[in-house]
Amino acid sequence: MKYLNVVLKFPRTLIASVFLITLLFAWQVPDIQVDTNIKNMIPSDFPIIQSLNRLEEILGGSEIIVIAVDSKSLLTHDTLDKFSRLLEELEEMDETQRVMSLYQAKDLEPTEDGFDVVEILPDLPTTEQEIAELKKRIQNNDLIYEQLVSRDFQKMALIVQLREGSEIDDSLLRDKINALISKYRGPEKIYVSGLPITRSQIQVNMQQDLKKFLPFGILLMIFLLALSFRSWMGVFLPFIVVIISIVWTFGLLSVLGINFTFISMLIPVMLIAIANDYGIHIITHYFHQLQSGDTLSKEQTIRLVMARLGSPIFLAGVTTIIGFMSLLSHVMVDAKKVGLLASFGILVAFVLSLTLIPAVLILLREPRLVGGKNYDWVLTAFLKKWAAFFTAYPKLFLLLIVFLLVAIGWKIPDVVVDTDPNHYYQEDSPFRISNEIVSETFGGSTQLSVMVEGDIKDPKVLNAMMEMSQYLEQQPGVSQVLSIADQISRMNEAFHGGDRAFRVIPENRNLVAQYLLLYSITGNVDDLERFVDFNYKNAQILVRINRVSTTEIQNLMNEIDEYITQNHDESVFTGVTGFGAVMGALIGILVRGQIISLIVSIGLVFIVTSFVFKSIKGGLLSIVPLSMAIILVFGLMGYLGIELNAATAMLSSIMIGVGVDYTIHFLWHLREELQKVSNLSSAIENTMCTSGKGIVFNALSVMIGFSVLLVSAFLPIEFFGFLIVFSIGMCLFGALAVLPALIVIFKPKFLTKMQRH
Amino acid sequence: MKKNKDIIFSRILMVICAIIIVYWIWSGLIWLWEWYVSVSTSENTTVWAEIWLFMSEYISVIALVYGIMSLQVAGLAELKFQKNFLKAFGLSIVLTPPIMMAVYGHKRIE
DSSP states (O other), rough: OOHHHHHHHSSHHHHHHHHHHHHHHHHGGGGBBBOGGGGGGOTTSSSSHHHHHHHHHHHOOOOEEEEEEEOTTTTTTTHHHHHHHHHHHHHHHHEEEEEESSOOOOOOOOEEEEEEESSSSSSSOOOOHHHHOOOHHHHOOOBBBTBBTTTTTTTTEEEEESSTTTTOOOOHHHHHHHHHHHOOOOOSSEEESSSSHHHHHHHHHHEEEHHHHHHHHHHHHHHHHHHHHHHHHHHHHHHHHHHHHHHHHHHHHTTTOOOTTTTHHHHHHHHHHHHHHHHHHHHHHHHHHHHHOOOOHHHHHEEEEEEEEHHHHHHHEEEEEEHHHGGGGGGHHHHHHHHHHHHHHHHHHHHHHHHHHHHHHHSSSOOSSSSOOOTHHHHHHHHHHHHHHHHHHHHHHHHHHHHHHHHHHTTTTOOOOOOOOOGOOOOOHHHHHHHHHHHHHHOOOOEEEEEESSOOOOOOHHHHHHHHHHHHTSTTEEEEEOOOHHHHHHHHHHHHHTOOGSSSSSSSSHHHHHHHHHHHHHHOGGTTTBBOOOOSEEEEEEEEOOOHHHHHHHHHHHHHHHHHHSSTTTTTEEEEHHHHHHHHHHHHHHHHHHHHHHHHHHHHHHHHHHHHHTTTHHHHHHHHHHHHHHHHHOOOOOOETTOTTTTGGOOOHHHHHHHHHHHHHHHHHHHHHHHOOOOOOHHHHHHIIIIIIIHHHHHHHHHHGGGGGGSSSHHHHHHHHHHHHHHHHHHHHIIIIIHHHHHHHOOOHHHHHHHHH | HHHHHHHOOOOOOOOHHHHHHHHHHHHHHHHHHHHHHHHHHSOOOOOOHHHHHHHHHHHHHHHHHHHHHHHHHHHHHEEEOOOOHHHHHHHHHHHHHHIIIIIITTTTOO
């Protein structure tokens, strides 16, 4: 351990260097940018993101905010007048591209010369008769009825389409809209819904969560360490390692220009739960050595402890980092970020535990009030009986485990994948209630866009769009389909005196061009710009989706793709995009990422442990408890209906990274015990009482560390907290129950080979 | 000799750290003064109302700072005055760190 010579000769320089680097990293932390855009979870080179960007480039922003007004006297003069002022203010906002509402809605009215574009609401109604006429006009226009005004005429939607958007600040926009609607709220109820609102809500909750997680997580850790070590040194050294690793990690996040997302919130919690492990091991052995009564100098004691712990700590560190690094194989950008940053944080903690802690120990006075009463005798007695049971009835126990795995594991296919950001919140949260009301009344605030390319005035293209619209309208979950083809068929109908039989695309391209010219003379051609570009070369079919799961959106997208391939020219319908499509695409990414990262982490852990124990059986034994924990966790998710989402998708890699430490520690110390005693049962019992205790304390500290996630405002984070605590418990059970039982049955040679040495 | 080198190197580094910290404190004081001026001239709020708002919003951070202060003072009682760390830490949290030092922490064990 040459590095230790340097550490022990220059302890002050090392401490000062670490302090300086920490300050430099801390300087970067305030520059961290928060990102709540769901779109950014997917790599920018993915086709879905490229098509969405292209759509925004050609036809403007595809994001909408729906403001729903709920009033029993909605269509009266006073109410309509009141909300016309809100509409004006919404239109004046810099972020607004256009507002769609009853106020701008138009009808095509047949005339002798063709048709006129007339407003549905030219004047506000004042009498009961006028209100009744207005209701009739609304009912006859299926672009308005149940789309902008509810079936019972008590709710009205103001749909704000936003400008193409990276420069729009969601929080500012939300504040602006909230300030606006607060002026108009009461007695009418107002609900606001839409992805920008969802994102800003996520941002607010992220900040609240961080304010809870970090302080309470650290406080919990301080109390745990204080109770375990009963010494300032035992608390402060692991604590300072965790704090420094968090600061360095967040500093790196800022330096690399990585944005902070709601999944990144897991990083500090992971570091609080995991990064103190190495320090805890070093302090435990240092105190144990001081209490042993050996007459070693302080430097000799430190050298002895570091020599003893070097290999197992190194192995535990490497396998944990491997577990987290396997997240780099995930397709989801956020998972990669967590993998990279958590690995860095753990690496920092690992390096600092091996350098900073000895440097501080050599400078500080030896603590005099170490230890106390032997408070862990209950655990020792329990572990002895535990070991005796599993070594006495290994086959019966393993049979029970196999039965349990089958009973729970068969529910794995029932695990549902969900990427809907609305589901980050409890069903009774005001935010989610707002979204549900908008979805149920007006057909949802989620949109898909089927992109169309070609000569949009060509009747062939328009007819293909009509066919596509008819197909889409029949799909479950689709509440409204809008396109330029639909508008042109209405113009044709109006041109033929309102005869419904003519609600078709005219056969002649020139006629289409004439209709559009006529529309531009009597109406406003801007009404059409959300459907088609200026040159009539690109268009979109807008598909509004009602309350459906993201799996259903994904299925719908697949069906649309299949329908296009089988029935249409793919050069005309170039793809399906929009934010609904992004959520749908995330599903495939999550599932693929989950499988790849699981295989990579299990594979790497198998290779490393096989290499360390110089035995394939050793590698297999290391991954058996982990595999068992994975089956139980995903089976439990199936049973309880917990969804696979952006947070829970990282479970397996983290579980493997953390859980493998327990099997490694157990196998490593069992091998050492077998050098001292020849009887396998006795060696297991001894390992259980020494290393087993450490493993139990370690797992408990990790479980308690992660338990702060249970108070998160986000359901995915809360479920992640619950599942990670459960999975660490399962890894612990696997290492201290399944592993000894397997060893008793198979008696692997790699454990006894050491004995001959 | 090596110890001297260690001390010299570490002092150079600590001076750099001190400069950074002084700069931060200075920036913090400027920010605090600007905040005070803006709040005290505002008609919508008062300094005390803003402090109360800050405290209620950052209660968890305040609890953490208090916990760390208690930890450090208990460490002082343990290392300097040979006291029971756990007892000192518990008393610090319950009675506040200065009261713990006054009633328990400073008395040397005979």
